[in-house]
Amino acid sequence: MTEEWIITGDYVEACNCDVACQCLWMEPPDDNRCTFSSVWHITDGQYGDVDLNGLHTALLVRSEEGVLLDPGTEWHAVLLTDETADDDQQAALEDIYLGRAGGVFAVAADTHVESAEVATAPFSFTRDGADFSVEIGDSVSMDVVGKRGFNEKLGTIAPHPFNKSTEMNAGKSTTATVSYNDEFTWDVSENNAFLCDFELANA
Template sequence: MATEWRITGDYVEACNCEVACQCVWLEPPDDDVCTVSLVWDITDGQYGETDLSGCRVAMLAHTEEGVMFAPETGWYVALLIDDEADDDQRAALEDIYLGRAGGVWAAVADAHFETTEVTTAPITFSKEDDEISSTVGDVVAMDVVGKTGFNEELGTVSPHPLAQGLEPKTGKSTTATVSYDDEFAWDVSGNNSYFSEFDLANA
């Protein structure tokens, strides 16, 4: 039986789609491929007896051509765990985000993960109202601002499996660069971003 876990906090993502990520509606992304970076700031979390509060995690992913969530679409993934996490925390976060411990990531990993690699890096995350900034060592730089509609309220989309209530807020990246290796290297600054509180668990 998988270890029971739950994590809550804030997350942000930035991808290559110009206006809104069409993956939410099972449509092909811009250029028919997805390149995306995501960062989670875990304010409260537990994996069995392991406390994950204060940990941070980043994920880089790019896909094969086609709809991101279509069964035949493969994902190539790099998971970056905060270098301040201890051995137990790192092992727990690997289990969660690589899908070994059930929950939303189990379904994603089983259906889509073609390759995965894991490393550590210092991760920063700051959020003030609808502005978010995050860095992952010298690998990721992300600055995001929320986008408002004609009613001067932040836009939202639905359904998104990672957001609390399945409804993240819409944003735009002013900076969204990734430089990990030749496979994970892109600059999608000025394009789509989503951000939200999250509440993920396997029970």
């Protein structure tokens, strides 16, 4: 039986596109392939009776060609979960992010995910307003700054699937490197990023 879940907190993402990710508007990404890392810091979360407060997860995703959100585009993914999670929390995070418990990740899994690997790792996650810094073991290093317009307000991008409101703030990475294995190794520093206060649920 699928448990009800809801998670809220801080979200940051960095990808290989030079400017705001064209995939959101169903246009091909730079070089016609996508590599991105997404990180969630769950400040308040529940999966049935399992408390997820304070935990982290990350998705590393690559597609070989085509528009990332096109139904015909296959994703290869790595799910990194917080090494501080106990067995119940680990199982809950896997159910949510691998799409077994409904919500947007179920849509992604059913439509796109061709392969998915799971590993645990230590997370260091800090946020100062619109500035984010993330280290995930030896695998991920990400520093992102929010981008402000002529009126000093953070830019806003929509629609984005990883937030209930579908809205994200625009950002740029100063560092965005992944070194997990031969297939998940890239440096997309100085490119597009997104950030937000996120809310996601399966109900």
